[in-house]
Amino acid sequence: MTHFLASVRNAAEAERVLAAGADIVDLKEPDEGALGAVAPSVIRDCLRTIGGRKPVSATVGDLPMNPAAVAEAVAATAELGVDTVKLGIAAEGDPWGCFDALRSLSAPADLVLVFFADVPSDVDPTEAAKASGACGVMLDTAGKGRGSLTDHMTLDEIGRFVDRARQAELQVGLAGSLRAHHVLPLLALRPDVIGFRGALCEQGARGFNLDPKACAEIGRLVAAGRTAPEARFEARPTSAVCSISSARPGELGGGEEETGAQNGTKIGTCEHGERHRRALDRIFVHDYVLEVEIGVHHNEKGVTQRVRFSVDIDIASDPTTLDDDIDRTLDYDYVINGIKAIISGGHINLVETLAEDVAQHCISHPRAERVEVMIEKLDKDPGAVGVQIVRSKQET
Numbered sequence: 001m002t003h004f005l006a007s008v009r010n011a012a013e014a015e016r017v018l019a020a021g022a023d024i025v026d027l028k029e030p031d032e033g034a035l036g037a038v039a040p041s042v043i044r045d046c047l048r049t050i051g052g053r054k055p056v057s058a059t060v061g062d063l064p065m066n067p068a069a070v071a072e073a074v075a076a077t078a079e080l081g082v083d084t085v086k087l088g089i090a091a092e093g094d095p096w097g098c099f100d101a102l103r104s105l106s107a108p109a110d111l112v113l114v115f116f117a118d119v120p121s122d123v124d125p126t127e128a129a130k131a132s133g134a135c136g137v138m139l140d141t142a143g144k145g146r147g148s149l150t151d152h153m154t155l156d157e158i159g160r161f162v163d164r165a166r167q168a169e170l171q172v173g174l175a176g177s178l179r180a181h182h183v184l185p186l187l188a189l190r191p192d193v194i195g196f197r198g199a200l201c202e203q204g205a206r207g208f209n210l211d212p213k214a215c216a217e218i219g220r221l222v223a224a225g226r227t228a229p230e231a232r233f234e235a236r237p238t239s240a241v242c243s244i245s246s247a248r249p250g251e252l253g254g255g256e257e258e259t260g261a262q263n264g265t266k267i268g269t270c271e272h273g274e275r276h277r278r279a280l281d282r283i284f285v286h287d288y289v290l291e292v293e294i295g296v297h298h299n300e301k302g303v304t305q306r307v308r309f310s311v312d313i314d315i316a317s318d319p320t321t322l323d324d325d326i327d328r329t330l331d332y333d334y335v336i337n338g339i340k341a342i343i344s345g346g347h348i349n350l351v352e353t354l355a356e357d358v359a360q361h362c363i364s365h366p367r368a369e370r371v372e373v374m375i376e377k378l379d380k381d382p383g384a385v386g387v388q389i390v391r392s393k394q395e396t
């Protein structure tokens with residue numbers, strides 16, 4: 001199961017993220033850099049407040065790779081009683097000297113090495129963990145104004161990082177200016193930890209106060225999403241048939257589709273772009289009907305009504321490297337699990353809001369270029385009413 005790590009700067013914030021369902025409280029001063037350290041007195045205070053309810057990690061600051069300084073900082077932080085100490089691997093200095101020094105420490109806390117996706121490093125994470133005695137590795141970003149983790153690495157690359165750590169029997173975490181729309185695609189990679197600060201704060205700014213609504217929203221998404229990837233191995237929803245049917249070459253704009261036995265959900269793929277090395281293909285989920293709590297009217301509150309989702313996503317693909325591999329395209333489950341996670345959040349007033357959330361989820365997939373979302377309420381008299389929106393990567 002993936003654990004929700006929330007970075008906080010004091011005990012009051014720790015209480016707030018615990019209320020939002022955080023599994024790991026990560027002590028960090030956001031104004032002091034990507035891995036800014038909080039003062040020892042603040043760590044003690046937080047440990048008292050948390051009182052063992054959840055594991056606590058702490059960072060040691062953005063330190064240069066100086067063996068003596070790194071070993072001293074890790075040992076001092078571990079002595080305060082945290083469960084895990086997180087150490088960022090900087091580009092310059094003597095990382096291997098640091099790993100040697102750490103290995104000979106007998107610090108009373110686990111060590112996690114943090115690698116920055118936006119800082120090139122030739123240190124191999126699993127080798128570094130072995131050399132230092134770390135029990136885990138994590139990806140994060142150093143430059144918090146320079147995009148999120150997925151702006152610096154593709155999902156395939158992040159997946160390989162997770163897999164390599166797994167093979168080395170290491171715990172693995174993912175973070176780096178992650179937002180709500182990153183939750184599902186990253187949970188699908190099955191990391192042990194997914195970490196947030198900025199997304200939990202007012203205006204999404206990591207140095208600002210925590211926003212209780214944002215904390216709750218991220219907590220809810222992680223809780224809902226970490227079960228969603230399992231759906232790949234579970235029975236499909238009765239309303240959907242999810243078999244793949246690809247267009248044959250030459251069927252521009254055509255394509256094949258399969259129709260659900262229960263209510264006619266259609267899911268498929270059709271090629272509609274030019275057939276060069278990098279084609280534009282269209283993945284679609286049509287006529288997917290779910291019960292949703294939605295509407296502004298009094299008689300729409302506290303009840304569900306049938307809503308039909310039709311989603312078309314244009315994806316960049318390279319047919320020469322597809323290799324019959326689901327990870328090299330966009331899985332229909334990504335769309336379906338996203339819709340399910342969005343509607344599990346409770347009542348939504350407007351179909352426009354629902355359409356926008358679905359569109360943002362879809363367009364955030366690294367392969368998605370353009371998405372069309374149609375949402376229809378089916379139980380309104382006299383017929384279907386709804387909204388259709390189009391969003392492109394360039395607009396987001």
Ligand SMILES: O=C[C@H](O)COP(=O)(O)O
Pocket residue numbers: 005007026028140141144175176177178195196197198199206
């Ligand atoms: O360890 C997780 C980090 O605190 C993530 O911070 P961020 O979401 O602001 O990049």
